[in-house]
Amino acid sequence: xxxxxxxxxxxxxxxxxxxxxxxxxxxxxxxxxxxxxxxxxxxxxxxxxxxxxxxxxxxxxxxxxxxxxxxxxxxxxxxxxxxxxxxxxxxxxxxxxxxxxxxxxxxxxxxxxxxxxxxxxxxxxxxxxxxxxxxxxxxxxxxxxxxxxxxxxxxxxxxxxxxxxxxxxxxxxxxxxxxxxxxxxxxxxxxxxxxxxxxxxxxxxxxxxxxxxxxxxxxxxxxxxxxxxxxxxxx
Amino acid sequence: xxxxxxxxxxxxxxxxxxxxxxxxxxxxxxxxxxxxxxxxxxxxxxxxxxxxxxxxxxxxxxxxxxxxxxxxxxxxxxxxxxxxxxxxxxxxxxxxxxxxxxxxxxxxxxxxxxxxxxxxxxxxxxxxxxxxxxxxxxxxxxxxxxxxxxxxxxxxxxxxxxxxxxxxxxxxxxxxxxxxxxxxxxxxxxxxxxxxxxxxxxxxxxxxxxxxxxxxxxxxxxxxxxxxxxxxxxxxxxxxxxxxxxxxxxxxxxxxxxxxxxxxxxxxxxxxxxxxxxxxxxxxxxxxxxxxxxxxxxxxxxxxxxxxxxxxxxxxxxxxxxxxxxxxxxxxxxxxxxxxxxxxxxxxxxxxxxxxxxxxxxxxxxxxxxxxxxxxxxxxxxxxxxxxxxxxxxxxxxxxxxxxxxxxxxxxxxxxxxxxx
Numbered sequence: 001x002x003x004x005x006x007x008x009x010x011x012x013x014x015x016x017x018x019x020x021x022x023x024x025x026x027x028x029x030x031x032x033x034x035x036x037x038x039x040x041x042x043x044x045x046x047x048x049x050x051x052x053x054x055x056x057x058x059x060x061x062x063x064x065x066x067x068x069x070x071x072x073x074x075x076x077x078x079x080x081x082x083x084x085x086x087x088x089x090x091x092x093x094x095x096x097x098x099x100x101x102x103x104x105x106x107x108x109x110x111x112x113x114x115x116x117x118x119x120x121x122x123x124x125x126x127x128x129x130x131x132x133x134x135x136x137x138x139x140x141x142x143x144x145x146x147x148x149x150x151x152x153x154x155x156x157x158x159x160x161x162x163x164x165x166x167x168x169x170x171x172x173x174x175x176x177x178x179x180x181x182x183x184x185x186x187x188x189x190x191x192x193x194x195x196x197x198x199x200x201x202x203x204x205x206x207x208x209x210x211x212x213x214x215x216x217x218x219x220x221x222x223x224x225x226x227x228x229x230x231x232x233x234x235x
Numbered sequence: 236x237x238x239x240x241x242x243x244x245x246x247x248x249x250x251x252x253x254x255x256x257x258x259x260x261x262x263x264x265x266x267x268x269x270x271x272x273x274x275x276x277x278x279x280x281x282x283x284x285x286x287x288x289x290x291x292x293x294x295x296x297x298x299x300x301x302x303x304x305x306x307x308x309x310x311x312x313x314x315x316x317x318x319x320x321x322x323x324x325x326x327x328x329x330x331x332x333x334x335x336x337x338x339x340x341x342x343x344x345x346x347x348x349x350x351x352x353x354x355x356x357x358x359x360x361x362x363x364x365x366x367x368x369x370x371x372x373x374x375x376x377x378x379x380x381x382x383x384x385x386x387x388x389x390x391x392x393x394x395x396x397x398x399x400x401x402x403x404x405x406x407x408x409x410x411x412x413x414x415x416x417x418x419x420x421x422x423x424x425x426x427x428x429x430x431x432x433x434x435x436x437x438x439x440x441x442x443x444x445x446x447x448x449x450x451x452x453x454x455x456x457x458x459x460x461x462x463x464x465x466x467x468x469x470x471x472x473x474x475x476x477x478x479x480x481x482x483x484x485x486x487x488x489x490x491x492x493x494x495x496x497x498x499x500x501x502x503x504x505x506x507x508x509x510x511x512x513x514x515x516x517x518x519x520x521x522x523x524x525x526x527x528x529x530x531x532x533x534x535x536x537x538x539x540x541x542x543x544x545x546x547x548x549x550x551x552x553x554x555x556x557x558x559x560x561x562x563x564x565x566x567x568x569x570x571x572x573x574x575x576x577x578x579x580x581x582x583x584x585x586x587x588x589x590x591x592x593x594x595x596x597x598x599x600x601x602x603x604x605x606x607x608x609x610x611x612x613x614x615x616x617x618x619x620x621x622x623x624x625x626x627x628x629x630x631x632x633x634x635x636x637x638x639x640x641x642x643x644x645x646x647x648x649x650x651x652x653x654x655x656x
Contacts, residue, residue, distance in 0.1 A: 053560060053650040073645075074564045080649075081562020092557045096251050109562040114240055153561070 001064060001161060001192045002027035002050065008058035009045055019045045020056070021215040027161075027194065027208075032187045032225075034195045034203040037212035044165070046212065047196045051084055051163045052076045064160045081109055085154030087183075089166035091146040093138040093153075099125060099145075100134040103153045110157065124152035128182065144175035151182060161192040168202055180205050184225070245575045252547075259543040260583035263632070266533030267584045270625060271591025271617055273525040279602070279615025281518050286433075286613060294334075295372050296477050296506030298484060299466040300492075304500030308493045316492050316501070320462040325491060330483050332475035335371055338464040340364035340454045342420075343441060351405055351447055352418045358404040361441040362419060364454025364464070372468050375443045378402075380413045380428030387427075387450040394453075395424035398444040399431040419447045422457055477506050530628070537580070537632040544576050544640035552647050559649035572644045573637035580633030588625055592617065 002025065009020040019042045027033050037043040048054035049061065052068055061068045064083055071079065086092075093102045100121050107117035125134050128148040138146055147167065154162055164183065168176035180202060187193045195206060203209045209221040249256045298318075306312045323336050342362040349357035370382050378399060387394050397405075397412065406412045412426045424447070432443040455462060469484070471477045481504050488494070494501045548555070555568060595615050602612055617625070 048650050051560070053648070074566075077559065077562050077564040080560060086560055092553070092560075094554050094557060096247050105558070106561045108240065109558075109564070109567065157562075 001029045001031070002194070003062040004059065005061075006059040007046075007049065007056050007061060009042075009049065009054075009056045019215050020049075022059070023215075023217060025210065025217065027192060029192055030187070030190045031208060032184070032193045032195075032206045033208045033210060034197055034206040035210045035212055036197060036200070036203050038198070040214075041212040042215045043196050043212050047163055047165055047194070050161075050194060051086060052080050077109075081106055082157060083160045085157065085159040085162045087147070087150055087154050087162060087164040087167045089169035091138070091143075091150045091170070093146055093149060095138055098135050098137055099130060099141065099149045102138070102149055103156050106153060106157045121152070121156055124156050125149070128152055142175075143171050144178055147171060147175070147179050148182065151179070151186070155186065155191075159191070161194065162186065164193065164195045166197055167195060168197070168199070176202070241571070241574060242578075244571060245578050248547075248551075248575055249579060255543060256579060259540050260579050262536030262539035263533065263580050263583040263629070264536070264587040264590075266529070266536035267587030267625060267629060268591045269532045270525075270529030270628075271588055272595065273529050274617045274621050274625075275591070275595035275598075275615040276612075277518075277521050277525045278617060279599070279612045280521065282613040282615075284514060284518070293507055293511055294475075294477055295468055295470045296481055296504055296508075297466055297468055298481070298488070299503040299505075300488075301501060301503050303494055303498055305495040305498040307495035307498065310493060316494070317463045318467060318488070319464070322488060322491060323467065325487060326469070326484055329487060330480060332472050332480055333484075334470045334472040334475075335368050336467055336469040337366050337369040337372055338451060338467040339369065340451060340458065340460060340464045341441075342458075350420050351401060353405045353415065356405050356407070358401065360398070360401050360419075361446045362449060362454065363441075363446050364449045364451040366451050369468070372470055373443070375430040375432050378429045378431050379411075380426070382428055382430070383448060383450050388452050391452040391456055392450060393422065393424045394427045394450065395419065396428040396430055396448040397426055398442065398446045398448075399429060400442075400444040401447060402426075402429045417447075419449075420457075424449065424453075477508050481506065533628065533632060536583075537636045540576055540580060540633075540636040541639050544572065544637065545643055548572065548640045548644045548647075551644075552651065555644055555647045556649045556651055559647070565645045568644050569641040572641040573634060576637030576640065577630070577633035580636060581629055584626070584629030584633070588622065588629070592622070 004023050004025040007020055007023040008018075011017040011019055023046060035043045035046060045054065049056050050063075052063075052071065055070075063079070066079070068079065080086075093099075094105070097105070100118060103121035103124055104117040107120060112120070122131070122134060125131055128151065130145060130148055130152070133141060133145060133149075138149070141149065147170075162183075167183065168179055171179060183193060183195070184205065193206075195202065197203055204223060205225045207223055207225060209223055211218040211221065300316055300318050303310070303312050303314045303316065318338070320338070323338055326333060326336050340363065347359055349359050351358050351360045365383055366388060367383050367385055380396070382396055383394075386392070395417065397417070402408070402412050405417060406415060406426075412429055415426050416423045417426060418424075430443055430448070449457075451464065454460070455464065469480070471480050485502050485504065486496070488502055489496055489498065555563075558568065595617070599615050602615065
């Protein structure tokens with residue numbers, strides 16, 4: 001599903017910063033992968049590249065068999081819209097839109113008509129137990145609810161992969177466990193998922209843990225989350 | 236561009252900050268409002284001016300003999316010469332394209348002393364000797380009786396037509412003037428008619444309202460003029476160039492009166508076309524000024540919208556970034572921002588347009604009900620064309636106001652927005 005060949009990325013500021021120094025990574029369809037690393041290890045940059053939010057300098061990135069390189073803004077937008085679902089640490093819901101409108105927004109950019117997209121959005125909200133909250137604005141929702149809305153928004157376009165950037169970073173442990181449970185369930189339906197985190201407990205719930213250090217992959221750890229005790233892992 | 240989805244998208248963002256949207260829109264509203272008020276007032280002024288020159292044949296010109304400025308055929312320069320009835324006959328016969336030629340004798344109310352009396356009441360008025368066809372050039376409204384006619388001319392009858400003010404001042408508005416005898420410059424004339432000037436402020440020797448009009452022949456006798464007169468007015472037939480006719484008439488007069496063919500100073504002419512052209516330029520100037528001021532005011536409103544939109548975009552960096560991440564293409568972002576400014580501008584502009592038109596309609600009603608003869612301000616409304624132009628300007632300025640913020644908005648990358656700092 002994801003294939004990275006020798007990805008290099010340098011930020012040219014006052015001092016050039018070589019952030020990614022040749023990343024090679026394969027993620028198969030349906031895999032649940034976490035990327036771990038200290039701050040400054042390049043994990044956010046890698047996620048941005050995976051999410052076609054940022055360009056890379058060298059190498060090749062194949063997403064669902066398509067080479068993602070030197071895309072125009074329009075192509076990038078289309079790929080993001082159709083192939084990728086984002087889940088952010090701070091949810092990034094649009095504050096003046098209701099939960100339903102937020103979930104329906106990616107479909108709006110696909111040109112789906114109002115009735116249909118509201119119906120689909122409602123379906124996803126229902127799936128995450130938010131039916132009664134559909135007409136509420138983000139500031140009327142709890143952190144867990146917000147993250148569930150944003151998961152619904154990520155899934156509504158039936159993307160190939162879900163990219164989650166510290167999805168539990170702003171949540172307490174109980175809600176974190178809930179959210180991780182949901183993400184695992186989503187993954188179980190066959191959607192590839194990449195989670196960036198610095199919490200070991202979260203990473204322990206994924207099948208493959210990629211350790212990133214100073215712009216290179218230090219190690220890739222195979223893991224069996226089923227052996228983990230859910231409540232213990234998330235403190 | 237304006238389907239239900241986009242409108243609700245735009246409306247959400249506009250309604251989110253109602254006070255700010257309102258204040259921003261006020262700039263555009265005010266610009267259009269002022270433009271409409273100015274244009275309407277300009278039109279009112281123009282209409283007022285037009286009624287001032289209404290009633291006078293626009294294709295007419297004066298010809299006035301003045302002392303020669305060149306010596307010729309043994310005559311010295313500075314010689315006085317006069318026109319007489321044979322000149323009129325010659326012009327009618329030889330110059331093609333002339334419609335009417337009407338000689339005039341006139342005496343201004345110079346002295347300031349009363350010269351027209353009825354009984355013991357008197358007033359100071361001008362006198363004018365005319366032929367009947369003069370009323371086709373300098374038209375006036377006949378309030379009672381009749382104008383000078385051919386019989387008056389042929390018999391040199393001692394009759395007169397008096398202006399409205401002469402009637403009111405000397406005879407009194409409560410009396411029937413017809414048949415009464417008034418004394419003008421020492422001679423009695425029977426009043427056969429009362430006339431009133433149209434709104435025209437274009438006068439030959441004073442307002443008709445303040446003139447005693449005599450048959451030309453009568454006045455010629457009274458003043459010992461023979462068949463001479465002071466000057467004449469002619470009109471051009473339809474399609475004739477008044478300037479060409481003027482030159483032809485001048486040439487003929489020079490020949491008949493032994494004036495040097497090069498003597499431009501001996502014959503004074505003045506045509507109304509020139510005056511009306513001048514008016515046209517005046518109106519044009521006023522209109523240009525109005526548009527400059529109006530557009531300027533509007534422009535500052537537009538800059539205000541643009542400015543606020545820029546601030547709004549800055550504040551919405553995160554939101555726009557999220558939209559980009561969710562798959563909004565640059566064109567969609569541009570469309571949304573431009574549509575926002577367009578909607579704001581159009582709403583404000585339409586309100587300004589409607590309010591401006593409504594207020595000027597009220598003003599027009601008030602002005603229209605004022606019982607004045609020489610209104611300088613009449614029917615101050617904007618035309619349909621100007622309203623359409625204003626609407627187009629609103630739309631264009633809305634688009635312009637949106638361009639800069641839209642450019643700023645597409646520079647926002649998704650990655651900038653969702654960065655956690």
